Amino acid sequence: MPILFKNMNVIVMGLGLHGGGVGVAKFLAKRGAQVLVTDLKTKEELRKSLNKLKKYTKIKYILGRHRIGDFKNADLIIKNPGVPKESKYLQIARKNNVPIETDVGLFFEYCPSEKIIGVTGTKGKSTVATLIANLLATKYQVVLAGNIRTSVLEELPKINKNAVIILELSSWQLEDLKDHKKSPWIAVITNIMQDHLNRYRGIKDYIEAKKLILKFQKADDFLILNKDDAIVRNFAKNARGRVIFYSQKQALKYFGRSKLVGKHNLSNLSAALAVAKLLKIPDSSINKVLREFKGIEGRLELIKQSRGVKYYNDTTATTPEAAIAALKMFRNIILIAGGADKSLNFKELAKIIAKRVKSLILLPGTATLKLRKEMEKFTVPTFEIRSMKDAVKKAGKLAKRGDIVLLSPGCASFGLFQHEFDRGKQFQKCIEELQKK
Numbered sequence: 055m056p057i058l059f060k061n062m063n064v065i066v067m068g069l070g071l072h073g074g075g076v077g078v079a080k081f082l083a084k085r086g087a088q089v090l091v092t093d094l095k096t097k098e099e100l101r102k103s104l105n106k107l108k109k110y111t112k113i114k115y116i117l118g119r120h121r122i123g124d125f126k127n128a129d130l131i132i133k134n135p136g137v138p139k140e141s142k143y144l145q146i147a148r149k150n151n152v153p154i155e156t157d158v159g160l161f162f163e164y165c166p167s168e169k170i171i172g173v174t175g176t177k178g179k180s181t182v183a184t185l186i187a188n189l190l191a192t193k194y195q196v197v198l199a200g201n202i203r204t205s206v207l208e209e210l211p212k213i214n215k216n217a218v219i220i221l222e223l224s225s226w227q228l229e230d231l232k233d234h235k236k237s238p239w240i241a242v243i244t245n246i247m248q249d250h251l252n253r254y255r256g257i258k259d260y261i262e263a264k265k266l267i268l269k270f271q272k273a274d275d276f277l278i279l280n281k282d283d284a285i286v287r288n289f290a291k292n293a294r295g296r297v298i299f300y301s302q303k304q305a306l307k308y309f310g311r312s313k314l315v316g317k318h319n320l321s322n323l324s325a326a327l328a329v330a331k332l333l334k335i336p337d338s339s340i341n342k343v344l345r346e347f348k349g350i351e352g353r354l355e356l357i358k359q360s361r362g363v364k365y366y367n368d369t370t371a372t373t374p375e376a377a378i379a380a381l382k383m384f385r386n387i388i389l390i391a392g393g394a395d396k397s398l399n400f401k402e403l404a405k406i407i408a409k410r411v412k413s414l415i416l417l418p419g420t421a422t423l424k425l426r427k428e429m430e431k432f433t434v435p436t437f438e439i440r441s442m443k444d445a446v447k448k449a450g451k452l453a454k455r456g457d458i459v460l461l462s463p464g465c466a467s468f469g470l471f472q473h474e475f476d477r478g479k480q481f482q483k484c485i486e487e488l489q490k491k
Contacts, residue, residue, distance in 0.1 A: 068134025077205020175244025362455030
């Protein structure tokens, strides 16, 4: 049953920088809740998010820390998906019988449409979800949200019972959704690779979290699986709905009409096409969308071409496998990589770097130490720098006509940057400044 929020004392735990916490705070304030936003980040770190809430004068804030008493006495806590379920503050809330919710959980309760398409997987989620939205928008009223820097709750006013909603869903969001015992009408799984092992005990736990997307499907729901991925293909054994497999070869005839490049994008296109075909989008509409779709920010995004050198932003390559996919696209590469560790293995990435990279520029971070160790057996010229500005400056000096300067870190961004999109924006800004000189 939807919650009546008027006069409830509600904590928003984790305002964050991607819009989710802002959307939750607005949603609650509009419904008359007494809202307290608490975040371990400081006021200065959260300034962009705080600016979006200026007109909501009754919202209160505790920033740079959490207070134990707040978690004992609240009527409800809505946590950011990035907050670990083992958080001591959430444990305190549970001991005091304070219910804990999430934005995606509330969305599934309040959404007037049952036509929800959920997209999960390790890589490709954003591209697949965005492409599905573009394809379906040729025939349906479409709303795109989720783990894609758009708050699901802010999109609610736009939705009626006939709308089709496309949600990008992370493993954390799927875990948070479990208590509602709801799954999407159409569930799409792109691939499973090692990721977030700093948050899971091992790959098996991570796989089980991804599998939650299909756990509560009904017999007339659809499960769309990547046949080319052995782990994903195996999910069919757990299907409650109707299974549809897709593979790269099914998209070959469409790929030449698309601006997307790379084998991984052939797979992404196949996933989106499976949904489009299921919902009877005609080929004429598909071809028009593919001619216009350029991909999304931070995914092998060509930023600039100057003096025969191309600069690509692949900041969302936050795993070694994602960086490997980018490296297979090019030769004569000057690679900017490194960052924070998620307990992943860099052995295969080092091998590919040795084959395809002319010079390696490493950003600081815990994962950089692991990658550097793997690179010791190879002879790729390697430079360790302290900032994105220095990385781009060094790349500019090294690059010659025909070279590719590629930001594809293979690691998380926290520590040096606010998030991976901040990393990409800094890369782009530094390139623009470099070209002015």
